[in-house]
Amino acid sequence: MRLTVSQALVNFLTAQYTERDGSEQRLIPAVLGIFGHGNVAGLAQALLEPPASRGFCQGESRISSGLPYHLARNEQGMVHTAVGYARMRNRLSTLACTTSIGPGATNMLTGAALATINRIPVLLLPSDHFATRVATPVLQELEDPRGHDISVNDAFRPLSKYFDRVQRPEQLPSALLAAMRVLTDPAETGAVTLALPQDVQAEAYDWPDELFAKRVWHIPRPVPEPAALHRAAALLRSAHRPLIIAGGGVIYSEASAALRRFAEVTGIPVADTQAGKGAVPWDHPAAVGGIGATGSPVANELARDADVVLGIGTRYSDFTTASRTVFAHPDVRFVNLNVARFDAAKHAGEMLVADARAGLEALTELLTESATHPDKIPDSRKRYEGARARWNAVVDHAYRLGLAPVPAQTEVLGALNEVLEPTDVVVQAAGSLPGDLQRLWRARDDKAYHVEYGYSCMGYEIAGALGVKMAAPEREVFALVGDGSYLMMAQEIVTAVSEGVKLNIVIVQNHGFASIGALSESVGSQRFGTAYRYRSEETGRLDGDRLPVDLAANAASLGADVIRARTIAEFRDAIATARAATRTTVVHIETDPLAPSPDSGAWWDVPVAEVSTLESTQGARKTYEQHMTAQRPLI
Template structure:
């Protein structure tokens, strides 16, 4: 048996260079590269290995460990999980910074390989710089925090352990039913230790991503259920994209005249103006999808995790005769809501179901309801896109949240009268069919799911499994790496931008242009709406100076020049306060070759509110506020109407 003497770090890099995936007969390299922030826990281990021979791996220099890992998530998500990046950090704070990103990857079922440095396996010297000492257990380090957020976790305390760890890492990273964050902790002494690795460990491995077929019995159960139902609705989940099943999904819907709603992950698999596309569904759903959902007698969920936003806290499907059919490659998700289970690849299952339902000439009983709902949705989107602030005659859904004194104060500070819905309307008009939008948190994902018209397939990239603030800008770099020939637009609020935009300068360094659309309302707007809508006032959610008299954060708004911030990195920037300025900025940004940032001053509380939906949140059962008492009564009523499993 021929052997090769390498350090653990060198062997790991050599192994990663020889991993491939095959899907539908197409083979591609699986690990595109590695994001790095070097410190004493990895620079002379993995760093030395990469300097000596990185192979085909592209090495990127991150600015923040969480930020670069978000870029890796954005890349893998845009690549439909068929190609990934690894991320390496030092011991301690560098590793801890990646835990949030690992949680984001796992919540969204996106494969990312985390390679944090670790404390000495020999425990000599102890304690090393940045080491956490647990008096009751010396085997614990910062990296143990990854266990709760990883789909596979391992620590390499001996060189030969690398081989089984790597094989198992690939098993999970390429498993469509069980993928997510994979963490291999690398003690800094072990990284440099040498071992005689068998040559076969470095052979080319092709991991075939199989289309798992549904069993005959599963299909029979599904056909029996569908055949009894008159008003079904489909849910297009992220699994439709990852399985590359959009064509099969669309054919199924068309053949049997079944309308569909979209989850955040599934939106954009099929363009917005398809006659059966009702738009987003659930708490942040559209007027059309939520109208049909109330009456449906069968929910056919395809590749969805059924989050509380998708089901409107298990409340939106009000028909007492409603049943669930769950088509999902993951048995865990197929079992949700006590539905009939088809545990299979989405495309494979839909193709067989189409054949079997065609044999019995199945058709839904919808007549004009779908078209009526679509027409009302179009009119509603046109309406909110046109809303402008005049001081009166505002959108009814927004009126309950408006404080005109706040609007006047904001206008005085910024000079802007722009509403959020109007801004989105202008952007939707100006962005092209191939332009990709990226988002994650705050009020923007809700507005975008409700009214954004995805004109091109797979141009809507939203992280809403973890709703992680700070994902937006950083993931956009990963999206651009995945789709270098398309324009990428980050939709981000001021709060999320301030929380984390570390890879914006990395985009400059890499010459990978992204366009940041920053909506500044000087508020954590989404949560401000949540508290006001549930009987509270604006408490701790607006960005205000601490008042010298009251001692509270209720002074004037804190203005920030975000354009100046981005310009310091080398971005082309714009400050926008009017529709004309917005249009001019977007048009000019398209001509640029460097990353851009458009700082849009947007009136607070002018986002779009819910359509026929409800979201269950914890509300005080006892309160001195009459408003909160009334909200609690409503919540208890809705809980009684919701499904309990």
């Protein structure tokens, strides 16, 4: 079959499927893109033209061709949209992203880093300079004296789980198959980048028909190796104060029910990470809340006493371990159930390399014989029931502080948490909101809490929410975005409006970087450079009057309906109105960045200047050195 490289790529993608547990779905159901001179004659033309397998019918609707195209407004944003989509689909489907060469391509670098760090599959198709080099240097080409084969797209190499540059048509089949292998690998997935020289995109070649045959990529559920399973079970049996940490791998492997059963059989309390929140509902008897620097005091106190920690699908980030201070038992041991061997080996843990659901089911079966009856469950549950009740009272108070005239952010979250339905999805990524959310949000569904905290990328919220809604149109999706993140990237509001994808967006306006402001104060830097202000003639610094920025007006100019709320009562009404609306609706509310929020009782390692003339910094350094004494190598 004679097709251009771009036409062949599009036809190939329409025939790729994944399957797990008997459920089959398209691997790449759509393409996001922004066209420029690098791809307008290549991939754009191929997406316009009906697939070869159905014939080239003049004027056939693009909608019927099998690979819908969505016009994005920002290249980084469209990668975030693909990530939100893939995460909502438990990494069984994702979206492809095409850009022109030069700045269009490199705008995706941040998105690539986010996808790879979070182990979320996305297919990136940046255009590249001419493979023939006949017109070198072309517009936007990087000239590197070390070699003509270097382009700006080489910056994707360290950020991608797989990178290839298709310099000749003959290279396309092997590149595509390798790309699909990585996209469907539950352990080694992330950003996959295929750089496509603009001349090669338009070059024709005679392709074998089998390249375009339907291909199903079966997603495995690796089972634990028997000896490793018995070692893990023996270590758990020996524990006096065990603790489970549920990571994102629990949700991606659809192991939430298996985790709940395991916790009920063994009586072991369950703490969760940002990515694992919701795997066990907040009011389940075994749930003790978030773990680590942004977690709950209940989970962190249990972590300090734990002699055996069962980590499931977690990569043990510094927030999870409170910079390696939260696990304080002198003889603490780890059992790491993870599909990725790299993560299973962390903290010198007992490695249980397996799919989270398969591993939990095997552990449950093995431990059932020796598990105690409910009336003989270890005293762990009795130990934390009182603490959990006290913490719930603290959360209730934070939800209803009653500050005036400007409410606290915790009040906004409380009102939202109480108004939303269990299956409504909240999307967030950066600022002070992730900390408040992990500590205070009461998740009732394992897909209703979507906080990107592997990269914590400002600007992810709206673009990511678009992907979530595309993946789950039956759910209401709420993007929570602070003014700092909103100003980083709000363009995908336009995409949502143009596509008729209804989003609910909450803009929390606090006139600066609330999270970094608080952190700055804690390290003795006096909130320097963290507020949105005019430059003062008196001080020469950005500490003058507030800027007259109107984010609500900006959102309206991008096509969204906007509701301004001043009080929590107005906010509740606005959320109800937004939820019932059929168009993308923005609710704007101002909050007090200095309002208190409950503390996690844990630490995060942010180095403080060792010498300083500022008393605030000197005091912060002493506190820092005290916390450092609690850090452990965990080996």
